[in-house]
Amino acid sequence: MASINRGLLQVQTPFLLARRFRGKINIQKPRKPHFERQLLIDFTKPWYVPPKNSMPDIALCDRGEKRRSEEIDNPFERILARECLNWFNTSKMVVFLHKNSIAMEDKMPIFAALKKNDMHLRTYGKKIVSMATNGTRYEAVNHLFTSHQEIIFGQPASVAKMFNIMKKAPQLVIMAGIIQDRLMSKNELVEFSKLPNLDVARSQLCSILQSAGSSLVGQLNQAQQMLVSNLDQHVELQNKSEPPAESKEPIEPKES
Structure with a gap:
């Protein structure tokens, strides 16, 4: 048993032993490598861009022509663009929002x-x-988009309700809007939301028109009324200035 363990655990000595040549390695002045090794070292040497503070201004200018990748026709994008244009055409109120970081909850x-x-x-990029808007009357809204943003589609009568709802989400900032084919800023939308509804505006218009007609009639009758009042005053003054008429009785002849 001992002979078997000795045979299994026997350590074999290697044929080659690594030994240093000439003692220590010269680190300060190493020997130049072989030509092929030097070629490999030069070929694999990393290359770093020089710092920008040492580069001239002409090298920092990046306004040159950039290669553009070919645009791939995506049918799904065309469907979304058609849907977006339909929302623009059917909605009399379109409000553009700037979306900050907000959770879905x-x-x-x-x-x-x-x-x-x-x-x-709706969210569109x-x-x-x-x-959707190129070649249409809504082409000017492209300047408001930089990435995916939120858009609210509705009717002008709901502007005041929209502002009350958006107060609960400060992450969604109102930038501008379109009300009945007119582009408005946020301040103009706030002023529009303070206007009364259509029925109240119609009643106010009717009252203004009625007051204008009544004032016109009054101005036309004013001259006649003043003339009549002046004539009445003139007659009264004349009646006061004349003395009362004395009663004239016939004189009877005296008897002799």
């Missing part, structure tokens, strides 16, 4: 509240909006 109640008041919150 905070965004969902805003979406539900807008939906309840007949307003629709810059490419989709440009495809």
